[in-house]
Amino acid sequence: MLYFVPTPIGNLLDISFRSLEILKACEVLICEDTRVSKSLINLLNSKYSCSIKPQLFLSLHSHNEEEFLKQISEDLFQKEVVCVSDAGMPAISDPGNFLIKFALENNIAFEVLPGANAALVALVSSGFCEKEFIFLGFLSNKGTSRQKDIEKLLNYPFASIVYEAPSRVLSLVQDIAKIDAQREIFAIKEISKKFETKFKNKAKKLANELEKSNLNGEWVLVISAREDANFKQNTLCEQDILELDLPLKTKSKLLSKMSGKNAKEIYSKLLLSEN
Known part of the structure; x- marks a missing residue:
């Protein structure tokens, strides 16, 4: 067993x-x-x-x-x-x-077996858990991929849970503050340990707090949902692209970016489907 x-x-x-x-x-x-x-x-x-x-x-x-x-x-x-x-x-x-x-x-x-889980402890502790949430784990470490991850989580209409290393937690909050200084964030380190510490503030103020704090330990951050009540998450599916009046090569490139699949293979399949 x-x-x-x-x-x-x-x-x-x-x-x-x-x-x-x-x-x-x-x-x-x-x-x-x-x-x-x-x-x-x-x-x-x-x-x-x-x-x-x-x-x-x-x-x-x-x-x-x-x-x-x-x-x-x-x-x-x-x-x-x-x-x-x-x-x-x-x-x-x-x-x-x-x-x-x-x-x-x-x-x-x-x-x-059920048991200890840092993400859920952080979510409940944050007070952001109304109904829906998303767990993102660790974001990309650096570069444009990390920036895209941050922009994406700030657009979610529900709370986002993120794990972060002590060496990057401050820069993460600073990067969020550059985009949305007023976004509310809950941060907790060393869950269930002797020196468990909680922080909750708007991004810009939280960045200032963390600059003066001991950042050693394992961190979990919960970023509050986007507050715009009229915000609708735009989604584009494969069928939407197939229905566009575009050349097959253009469609192939768009589908490749969406799926991560090889553009040439997609083009070949589209070509076959039209014959």
Whole structure:
């Protein structure tokens, strides 16, 4: 049986009783970083006087997911297998999604346990959670891609949740302030840890606050929804482009930009469809 078990994001007390029971029965532990997971197991064994002793540790991270799945046998899952990330819910901005897909495609029984998740803690703490929200994880690191990500999130008609590194959190808020100085932002660092800290202010004022603050730690930001009640998100679908009175090559280029697919391949298909 395969289990996906959330681990504490700060406080060891965040581990659930059920998670402990499954970890105690674990024979194979699939983890992001074996050193981090072994340290966590030692802490849990000490705090809860339990005996978590996996026979085998396997490393699954963002750089080896495809290769990992090529090498493992389905027979492995006849044992009690647990997948964890370094902290929080597997597959949420952490490894695990490839393994979920593998299990679904190969009819491998699995369970995902509920548990600690930084994005939801931040969203509820922000007071921005009215109905809809979007989770964006980490934005692009730099360049025009990052700028486009920021412009996009500021146009959403609902709250946006973003993870950010301490080295980039200030520049992110400053970049938002350049576009919309009055946009309200909630920022929280070190969730569930001893030095958990919350900030909430308009972008320009928050940037000034952060300039004077210790930025070390793991950050989650929740950016409030666009306030323009008359704002409508414009969407353009493939059919809209196909119906335009444009040359096939132009349509192909537009469709390529939308889908990320090769423009020449799209052109060839369009050409065939017209014959």
